[in-house]
Amino acid sequence: MLTTAITVDPRAYDRERVGFFRYGRVADKVLITNEASEHLILTEPQFQAFYRGKINEGDPLYPELQRRGFVREGVDLDGLAGRIRRKKAFLKHAPHLHVFIVTLRCNQACKYCHASRADMDAVDTDMSVENAKKAVDFIFSTPAPVLNIEFQGGEPTANFPVIQFVVDYAREKNRYEERELIFSMVTNMTLMTEERMNWLIDRGVMVCTSLDGPADVHDQNRPFTGSKTAVFDHVVSWMDRFNAAYVARGLDPDFFHVDALMTTTRASLTRGRDIVDLYLSRGLRSIHLRPLNPFGFAVNTWKQIGYTMEEFLQFYRDTAAYILEKNRGGTFLQERMASVFLTRMLTPDDPNYTDCRSPVGSGMATLAYNYDGGIYTCDEGRMAAHMGNETFRLGHVAQSTWDEVRAHPTIRALAVASINDALPACVGCAYKPSCGIQPLHNYMFDGDLFGQRPRSRKCQEFHGVQTWLYERLAADADGSDERIFRRWTIQRSRPGTVPYPPVGAEASP
Amino acid sequence: MSDEPLIPNGLSTELGARSIRFEVGEDIYPLDVIQGAAYLFVDRAYLFLDRPRDGRVTVVLKTRGPTDPEALEALAGEFANELLNQALRKNIGESNARIREFVMARAFFAADGPSTIDRLLAQLDEEELAEAPLDIAVPWQEPRNG
Known part of the structure; x- marks a missing residue:
């Protein structure tokens, strides 16, 4: 309410x-x-x-x-x-996060998949080297001083040669451009090999994997296609191998380790502590307690894996309180969504988190390149296209210029729909300065970019998380929660969140 | 419908089986205040606004599901309370509109430049130089007047 x-x-x-x-x-x-x-x-x-x-x-x-x-x-x-x-320094910059959908092929059939996956023999959904090259050229035609190229899929390693091409070609171009170039990849780890791991580490490609929880939770959510073989063991064993390889190369494990993303399903709701303990045991410094979105496959499986937002927020509060307890005991683990809000609440900066910003990051801080070279506002925009709706398509890497893409009417519509200074309910909300809007979520849920705040699951989620944080701060007589919260605001370059240059730094020509 | 007003002070209210009807005077609560308050209830009720005559607005909140008289009365009280909060927000917004516009213009349209203090010091330096007819304070490398 x-x-x-x-x-x-x-x-x-x-x-x-x-x-x-x-x-x-x-x-x-x-x-x-x-x-x-x-x-x-x-x-x-x-x-x-x-x-x-x-x-x-x-x-x-x-x-x-x-x-x-x-x-x-x-x-x-x-x-x-x-x-x-x-x-609002981020307003001065062109998109920094560039998502490459290098293939739709995937060997898993996750119950909540948003990615419009294709079977492993659907090689026609692989990005070609030609489109990949044009996408890199397009990215370098934008004026952003920071470029984060993130590989997604499908399972991106199913088209590993194109990943290799993009990394090497972008690095070569950057010898003359001198941007801050960051690479990251979201992988399920099941197609990983020793050779690929070493190549990724040598080229500085940071790896993020999906880890929903202990084996029973993870394997239930993320089964292999047509097989009952357990996935969990692949994931954790490769996380451990990567982490050991970073250490063997003398890299600081605080900054160099495999990151992980978790999606909360009904099976997770009673397992918050187990999930946190698992993350700590794998050397993770950050956990993002992400709710399930009612799109993609989750529409059909909602009755089995879905829950109300009240149930999610109860899970969030209990699990985040446990994370605080662990931090109080001397272990560092940050809850990602809390850290986004806390950076806005407690520091002079904004984390430029593209999924919760005003205006939203879609098209303004992030762009997605589909396997066929189509340019979209973000990964969700690309997903809408697979559902038959091309509203969020901005152009094609072979035909479109940066000027055409940045002035696209869809981007302007997204901006208008996500400036929370001018939206009903947001305009008077105490959380407005630290909050953000997701028009695409409104669109997928209500068929309307603006949506209605009191009925929006995203609004309920953001409101609920910020209420919990402010309640902790309001009851924090000795300042111990705030000291931990301030540590959570420390910025690290990770997929989806890239610190932008300080105010006054100008974009490269 | 009951004829007994639930909330006095310029609001007349009627309770139905699943609905509440308010009649609100626009001299006390402007339309944007009424709309702002009504919007916050769209998750719990269907909202129907009408203007039966000049200066009067009716708001009907019809609950989305079954309810009972106590819950309905609480909802009526909450709506009346929210009208006051929206009215306060309107006052705050109107009273500070020019200052906010000025600050926003400074934030987004002023060039990044020296701070106010630096500008004042520079201005003082200029004035001091302007008042020195012999240009004694002008560095010798710079060409002098005359």
Whole structure:
């Protein structure tokens, strides 16, 4: 529910003394936020006094209100503008995340697959070297100073030669371009070989795999096509081999290790602690407690693997609390979605997380290149095309120029639908400065880019996670949760999230 | 429908089996406040807005599923409360509109340049130089007047 649950008297607002703020209930307290992502958590009497302009200069709260721009007297407007500019620095940059769908072929049939997989003999869904070359040329025609090429599928290693071509060709081009070039790959590990592993490590391609939980959970969610052979053992054994190989090369395991993505199904809901323990045992520093999206195969399997958003949020809160407990015991593990929100809540920066941003990253921070050379706003846009809807197609690597793609009407529509300063419910929401919008999720769910916030699962998810974080901060008398939360805001280059250059750094020509 | 108003102070309310009907005066709650409040209930109710006569807006909240009188009454109270919150938000937004526009313009359209302090110091330096008829403060490498 997005209603406010605070009793206020609008006539009592002191418009002469109190600056702009948004507000909302957090447990028994009231959160206030503003455009510069400043926040304060007030008691109810403090809040009632605050908006009535009755917190005076002598009050210990006053300097904090003033420093964060909540009162008008002595407000540093240039400072506020600078903080907003820094928060939105990503607006200055062209897409940094370039997703290559190098094949649709896959040897697994995951119950929630979004990727429009094809059988292993469907070689006509492999990206050709010719399209791959043109896609790389297109990427280098954009002005982004950071380029992250991410290989996805299907199972991308099913078309390994094209991955090798793209990496070597892009590296060669970059000798003259001198961009920050990052490679990553999302793989199920089942087609991995020693030779491929060494090649990927030598070329600096970071690897991310799917790991949904302990063997029973993982194998139930992600079976091989037409076989009952267990997948889990492949995944963890290759994770261990990669990690050992990084160490053998003298690389810091804090930065060089196989990352993992988990998808929450109904089987996960009671296994949060087991999943966290598994992630820690595999040397992972980050876990993303991702809910299931009701698209792709999950539409048909929803009755078997789906759940309500309330059930997911209960799982999230319990599991995230366990992760905090582990951190308090001296082990570092970050919850990824929390870290995105916390970076916005507690630091001057924005993590530029493309799936939760305002405006959204689709087409503006990320582009996807389908196996046939089609350019899409993002992987979900490409998936919509496989369902017969080409709304999110922006062009083709052989015909389109960067200027045509960046000015495409679909990108403009996505921007309008995801600027949360102008969306009903968001405009008054206390979480607006730290939140983001997913118009494609609205589109897939409601057939409408705008959707309706109170009915949106994404809105419920983002709202629920931020409520949990603010509740922890509101009850954090000794500051121990905040100390851990601040460690979670440390930036690392990983698929889907790339730090952008500091404010003032200009794009390469 | 009951004729007994649930919530006084400018709002008349009627409870039905699965619906609540409010009549709201636009002199107290402008239309955008009413719409803003109504929007937050779309997950729980179907909303029907009408303007039966000038200055009056009716809002009918019809619950999406079966309900009981207590839940309906709570929903009515929540809607009335949300009207107040939306009215406060409107006041805050209107009172700060010009400042926010100024700050946003500074954030997104001002060129990245020296800070306010640096600009003031530069301005003072210029003024000092302008007031020195003999150009004593001008570095000797630069050509002097006359």
